[in-house]
Amino acid sequence: MHDTTSTDTGLRAGRREWLGLAVLVLPTLLVALEINVLFLALPHLSVDLGAGGVQQLWITDIYGFMVAGLVITMGTLGDRIGRRKLLLIGGGAFALLSLPAAYSTSPEMLIATRTLLGIAGATLMPSTLALIVNMFRDDTQRGVAIAVWATCQFAGAALGPVLGGLLLEHFWWGSVFLLAVPLMGVLVLVGPVLLPEHRNRDAGRLDLTSVALSLAAILPITYGIKRLVADTTTTVMPIAALVVGAVCGVVFVRRQLRLDDPLLDLRLLSQRSLSLVLTTLALAGVAMAGTGLLVTQYLQTVLGYSPAESALWFAPMGLAVALGVTLTPVIARSVAPPTAIASGLALSAVGAALLTRLDSTNGLGLTVIAITVLALGTGPLFALGTGIVVGSAPPERAGAAAAMSETSNYFGGTLGLAILGTVGAAIYRHRMADAIPAGMAAEAAQNARESVAGATATAADLPGVDATGLVHAAHDAFASGINAVGLIGGIIFAVLAILIATRLR
Template identity: 50%
Template sequence: MDLTVLHLAAPAVSADLRPSGGQLLWILDIYGFLVAGSLITMGTLGDRIGRRRLLLLGAGAFIVASLMAAFAPSAELLILARALLGVAGATLMPSTLALLTGMFPDPVQRSFAIAGWMTCFTVGEAIGPLVGGILLEWFWWGSVFVIGVPVMLLLLVTGPLLLPEHRDTAAPGRLDPLSVGLSLVAALSIVYGAKQLAGTGLGWFPLLSILVGSLSGVVFVRRQRTLSAPLLDLGLLKLAGFRAALGTQTLAVCAVAGSQLLVIQYFQAVLGLSPLAAGLWTVPSVVLGIGATLLAPRLARRLGPGVVISTGLFTAAVGAAMIVLTAHQASLAWTVSSFSILYTGVTPTLALTTDHMVGAAPPARAGAASGLSQSGAELGLAAGMALLGSVAMAVYQARLATSAPAGLDHRSLLESQETVGGALDVAERHPGEVGNALRAAIDLAVSHGLQTAAVLAMAGFLGAALLAAISLRDRGTSTAGPGPVGNPDHPKELRR
């Protein structure tokens, strides 16, 4: 909820805090970046200090950071609050997934439990825009961050009563601080550099950022090999199926996250929908996605996870292709239909790839496996919003520069190119022919940006589908119990 609701609030944030284009992207992206960079640490920490304990600590921190974001007086402080939210949010996902893995040792029950867990994410995506849209109709943009407060308060009250505690009693309690820092630097630097390349083109600073991140990642991996209690269990990455599921999931999430952000922006900027109406028109995709996610474990037992995952991702690619072909028509029916097909194809694959990964890990390392699984998902989420969002913004700016009306002054043009919300404000300040022509130019530029991003999303879905079809063909993954990590004599490894 906390991530998707911000899609609707972005225009209001732009109008109130007046962030630059780069600051707005950081407001949207920094939460996912910090979650992605902290998940491995939090997953391992949960194994050592207790998954329920970490979950409750994270809930308390989430409340504090949510209130900071809600009342942030400037773009800089909002970015800081979103960063703290990311660190707090990183405690929640690996803890809940690892707790589920311990509560349902039977593989068939575990598969369905993880599908239900993933469905809760999908429901949260639906609730976020709907509740956020209602709040934005009546209150200021900061109210969308308060949504998480009662949820976390409920968790703090009921968690100690209902959740069992699980931890790895054989693992040492101390984390390696250098490994924690290296993992965070690697994730943040690589994604930031990629975002800058997509938004501004080739340059020495984004290339340097990617290089720093890559070197940090290499040093991080090398250090794990020398530690008696590593932060990252490299044995997980030695499993071919684990690697393939992780890569498939990351590609799929990257494609769907960027598409979702841009489609919601398209609803408001081009189709003229209110935030509430834009949220309501995401409901069809969410309902279909929930049904597909709950059906996926049964289909995977019959057909094999590779077949179900690759078929779903190919379906998502068809939805992205429909967006490419119809975005210029400014049709609500085509846009809703196209995105619903895309979303229905991709959501069940996320549950299956997650189950594939956590099923390969021994129970004592469930937190580490969950953290690594969700690191791929969150990194894909942040990268998708950053990369596809930056590419769409670059296309938008270039198209607006060529199609803006001749009567628009240079300063207003530059303001219009900063953000779509800012451009709509400029159009309202220029009544008459110039304002109408600028409004038409904005619609054209946003549509071209969405089409370009949809082409990239389609390529990502097809690449992920091919990877799943080739590498995730083992029917036993979702129904066989977990074996020792990296054991080549285990039957699952022999089948692979």
Template identity: 50%
Template sequence: MSETPDTIHTAPGPKATRREWIGLAVLALPCMLYSMDLTVLNLAVPQLTEQLKPTASQLLWIVDIYGFMVAGSLITMGTLGDRIGRRRLLMIGSIAFGIASVLAAFAWSAETLILARAILGVAAATLAPSTLSLIRNMFLDDKQRTLAIGIWIASFSAGGAIGPVVGGLMLSQFWWGSVFLLAVPVMILLLILGPMLLPEFRDPDAGRLDFVSAGQSLIAVLSVIYGMKRIAEDGLDVNAVFFILLGLTVALLFARRQSRLADPLIDLALFRTPTFSAALGVNILGLFVGFGAFLFVAQYLQLVLGLSPFVAGLWSVPTGVAMVLGSILVPSLAARYAASNLIAAGFVLTAIGFAICTQVETTSSPLLVTTGLVVLCLGFAPVGTLTTDLIVGSAPPERAGAASAISETSFEFGGALGIAVLGSMLTAAYRSRMDAVVVTGLPEETVAAARQTLGGAVAIAEELPGEQSERLLSAARDVFTNSFAFTASICVALSLLTALLAFLLLRKATGDGADNDPVIADEAEASAKAG
């Protein structure tokens, strides 16, 4: 008999052995690469621009297509893993990722690089849900699973932290494409060790993959995220609204189709599980607040403080270390405190991190903003680890791939929404404040262009004589820093509000109070009612 999302397990699962823990180390390898590939390209942009000479539109697609294809393919790949086997999908994705990395490294044109990055995105979409769903099946004991997920999340943070450092070293010695070759030896190692150490899991009752549903999910996710990105870059316009509405319409058609299929791409019954839905909502809220912050900080370090991308990357390393340590420490805290309390406390700590960022000035040391980010990351660690654990743990094992994909898609949505909304707020604050700035001695058209973005102001300043350049840069940097502090103060309020919502929603959904582990408490309560 196949489990449903309401199936209850009152007894703890068997303990994982040394084989599972070694297998977890193998699973951490592609996760590190997943996040490294998001960061190393930014460092390579100046060199690849000089070599490939892409147009402005092509450069945007080179940077963005990877994230777009990851987001659009996650749901399909997660469900596909349930059908053909999670380990098999991971191996197929690893081969594709390695081949696409070589293609990207030796791309001879902008079009070739865009194609390679698109294939990388589809391949990367197999990695996160496959690894997370394998963890769900390998670690049946709740406390061990929480620790395993903490390590899984830490591997992403580690990749994000070391990516700029390793990428910067590679670029200082080799050509721009060398950063993509980092993936090849890791994927070869995964292909060798995976079949030896990772078990295979699939849903024995899974039906055929519905390609119409797969197409609908791709269009829905891509349209919404593309529309949000347009808002972040250009503000609210007709095109952005069109794509968001298109995505939402297709999403409704997708949901309607799933409710009628015998073998849906996503089992909508998952959303009827209170723990699953509450944790998913809190996860999206957390990513909404957190992702926007890193967008602001990157601009502040490079365009206000004048740091190079490599040095700015070095200043971001402590934040990655904080996220790694926080993710590993969370499971021991979860054994003593309820998830709703830990997640709410995490958001309060996140608010303190943002509060530190409100104190930045144009002459501040990078240490100030890095300290704020470290506190922010320590606060976000329990949010990412515990909401992921609740989402995956509340789904039955044979639906682990679909649940993992939904969890990962929520990361993409929350991040895209945060960048779009908070990025638009920062841009609006910058433009309105720049409108009030009078820069004497400069042509009005020059000042008008500088009022659009700080990056535009920096580019224009490079073409001006020394005194005029310094005057424009000083005004633009002051305005951006004030706008950054203003937006950070909004994030303080949003973090505190999310802390309250997380506490109330998760406390109610998990039936907090019967046990230190709210998942077990919820299951025990439901089992008692069913009996």
């Protein structure tokens, strides 16, 4: 039986803490929904506002950019000024900003409000997790609370596109932003009654130079990776952004190691368990995001489902993570955390391996089974791993530790989109090199080699036999890309399972 250390009844949470957790679930759900709910609304708002291609990219990306760039700063700021105070300020700002976002009259107005929403969103996740750590001092109860928090995070991400689709069937595109108003209204009204305040009274002043350096590192790296994935024809600017971000990142790290009161306490990484779990969270994010990207494209471009239908068939991935997280506290009663995490990662390796069996015809059933098994196995990692990260820091640094966990997972996902997305695209182009019919115009051939959509459009101008052959070749080539990404994901999960089983104590 896995033993817990906090068994004193004086440490055990009561009804107020559990009601407080119910309140903290609201911003957790909101952040997860906000990232994906715009997925289906983008075509509608683009037509209504007249947004061009570049403006559409900024509308979708700027929120995530700001959250990624400021989550470290906000986690540390909460430690200094008070986690409840920062959460309520961020929640109130999110509710107010959602109104101009919903009623935007131009692309520029929506981009500006999405930027401010990203700043407000960055306050929510580290504050909620840090407050959970402070409210639940008993190890077992804290594990259950973190599992509930993580369940809402992943369930919200899975249901975001589905909920967005339902809203768009009955209302205009701005309705997807108005979800925040009632959720944050409850938080602001009830939070002061149910949530305790926690701050580090000995913390020094916020180092604004470190804040600037963290933004100068994270934003260019995030931008560079996203642009490399989105546009393989233009590489100079994305690579330049990556270089600038990397240089600023080195300067940021050196500054943190010199300061007595750093923005991000990198000395915590000297704890082997913390650094191992953060690495595992990041690499699991790589595998999950990369396979998720290819699977959603496969559902639409190869199997021919609409975006709404694809979102519905892809939802089991997020729901399976939520289920795995929910079951983890039960598993942890009889299994030590390293064993639970390693076993789950081994299961994820099996799910990823199933993707190597996909082809262009055996599609939907195997795809849903594969992503469900893959996601289910990550549940113990996200539940117990997050607990290990925030539990490794002293209580006064809980916000900074929560920010480290969020940043690790976010960057893992961003890298997964770039690296595994590039692998899938490269295999597609390689397989399509010999599938182009003789005599095809150079521009048309290039379009067919770039994507399945390009091959389908090109096939529309070809004779029947050539058109059918080109489309089949494109579908087979894309399936080969998924096979390779599934193999890479399986290897990542298998290696992580071994490392956790042998190195985590």
